[in-house]
Amino acid sequence: MANRNKDDNRPTIPLGRADPTMFPSYQTSPSFADAIADAVRSFKFNCYPPSFGVAQARRAVAEHLSKDLPYHLAPDDVYLTIGCTQAIEIVLSVLARPGANILLPRPGYPQYEARAGCSNLEARHFDLIPERGWEVDLDSVVALADENTVAMVIINPSNPCGNIFTYQHLKKIAETARKLGIFVISDEVYAHLAFGNNPFVPMGVFGSVVPVLTLGSLSKRWIVPGWRFGWIVTTDPGGIFQKQGLVHSIQSYLDITTDPPTFMQGALTQILEQTEEDFFSKILNLLREAADLLFDRVKEIPCLTCPHKPDGSMSVMVKLNLSVLEGIIDDVDFCMKLAKEESVVVLPGVAVGLKNWLRISTAVEFSSLDDGLRRIKTFYHRHAKKE
Numbered sequence: 001m002a003n004r005n006k007d008d009n010r011p012t013i014p015l016g017r018a019d020p021t022m023f024p025s026y027q028t029s030p031s032f033a034d035a036i037a038d039a040v041r042s043f044k045f046n047c048y049p050p051s052f053g054v055a056q057a058r059r060a061v062a063e064h065l066s067k068d069l070p071y072h073l074a075p076d077d078v079y080l081t082i083g084c085t086q087a088i089e090i091v092l093s094v095l096a097r098p099g100a101n102i103l104l105p106r107p108g109y110p111q112y113e114a115r116a117g118c119s120n121l122e123a124r125h126f127d128l129i130p131e132r133g134w135e136v137d138l139d140s141v142v143a144l145a146d147e148n149t150v151a152m153v154i155i156n157p158s159n160p161c162g163n164i165f166t167y168q169h170l171k172k173i174a175e176t177a178r179k180l181g182i183f184v185i186s187d188e189v190y191a192h193l194a195f196g197n198n199p200f201v202p203m204g205v206f207g208s209v210v211p212v213l214t215l216g217s218l219s220k221r222w223i224v225p226g227w228r229f230g231w232i233v234t235t236d237p238g239g240i241f242q243k244q245g246l247v248h249s250i251q252s253y254l255d256i257t258t259d260p261p262t263f264m265q266g267a268l269t270q271i272l273e274q275t276e277e278d279f280f281s282k283i284l285n286l287l288r289e290a291a292d293l294l295f296d297r298v299k300e301i302p303c304l305t306c307p308h309k310p311d312g313s314m315s316v317m318v319k320l321n322l323s324v325l326e327g328i329i330d331d332v333d334f335c336m337k338l339a340k341e342e343s344v345v346v347l348p349g350v351a352v353g354l355k356n357w358l359r360i361s362t363a364v365e366f367s368s369l370d371d372g373l374r375r376i377k378t379f380y381h382r383h384a385k386k387e
C-alpha cells in the first residue's frame, strides 16, 4: 500500500523488506552458485528425492550444526525443508491438536501467527523487553503457560529486534521451559549473523536441559532466499522427542508434503563445507556498518528511539514518539505518509506485533540506508509539532 499514491518521483528506498538480493553488495558467493551448477550437471540429482532427504545432505547439516554443540547430531536428527517457512509450517502443523496453544514472542515473525491460525493452534504472546536488550519476559511466559501449552518459540538472532540472546539468558529460557514441561522451538534462520557484543549461541547447547527443535535455512546467511532451502533439527540428546512421538509425527507429515528439489539437496554438502570466510566477514562488516549508521542517525531524529543497538540479524526496531509529531495518528499512518512524501518504505511495527514502532531493515546498500535516514529526518522536520 505504501508503494502506491506517491507524491515523490524519486526511486523508492525499500527499508521494509528482509530480501537484500536486489542490492549489489549483497550477492551470494559464486562458489555457492558453482555448487548448484555442479549438482545439476552431475545428472545424479534428477530423481525424486528419497523420503526424508538425500542422506549426505542430512549428514552435512548435522555436521555443520554439531560444530557449535557439546554433543554430536546424527543425520537422522535432520529434516530438510523448503526454506525455514516450510519448517515453520511442518512444526506448527504437527503440534496442533484440539485445545493446544503455543507461546510466541512479541514482537515476532508473523508467519508463526499465520500458520498457527491455519492449524487451529492458539497463539499466546509473551513480551520481549526493549530496555533489557529485548530479552524474553520469562514471568509472562510462566503466566501464559498451562497444561495445553506445547512449546515456546524464540527467534535468535532476532528478526525484528536485531538482538542476540546471551548464553545466560538462553540457559534461563531452557530452565523455564523445562519447569513448565514445554519444549523450545528456536528459529535460527539468522545463525552466525552476529556482529556486535553478544556472540551467537545456538539454543541446542541446552538440549539436555530441554529438548529443542532448531529451525534454519540458507536464505539469510548465504543470501539466497530464492533457493528455498531449510531444515528442522531435533537438538535433543536425551531422545525425548522420539519417546513423545514427535519424530514420528514429523516423518508422517513429510510423507504427505513435498520436498526440496533433489539437486539442492545434492549441492548442500559442497555449500556447507565451503568456509568462504571472506564472504561471511564481508557481509558481517556491511551489517555492522549499517547498524552503526542507523543507531547514530536515529539519535538525531527526535521522533525515533532505538533502545538497543543491534548485535545481529538484518533488522532493528525503533520506537516512534508520536507526541513530537503533528497530524500523524500511528505507525501505519507514519509509514504511509513517509512513503508518499519521501519514497521511503519502512514496516509499521503493528505488522510484527508492536504498535507505534517501526522495523527498519539494515541489509540494504549503505548509500540507500544513508539516504533513507536523511529522508526520514526531513520528514520528521516537516511534521514536527510546533512549540
Ligand SMILES: *Cc1c(COP(=O)(O)O)cnc(C)c1O
Binding pocket: 018, 082, 083, 084, 085, 086, 109, 155, 159, 187, 189, 216, 217, 218, 219, 225, 228, 229, 230
Ligand atoms: C526469513 C525468515 C524466515 C523464513 O525463512 P526462509 O528460509 O526464507 O523460508 C523464518 N523466520 C524468520 C525469523 C525469518 O526472518
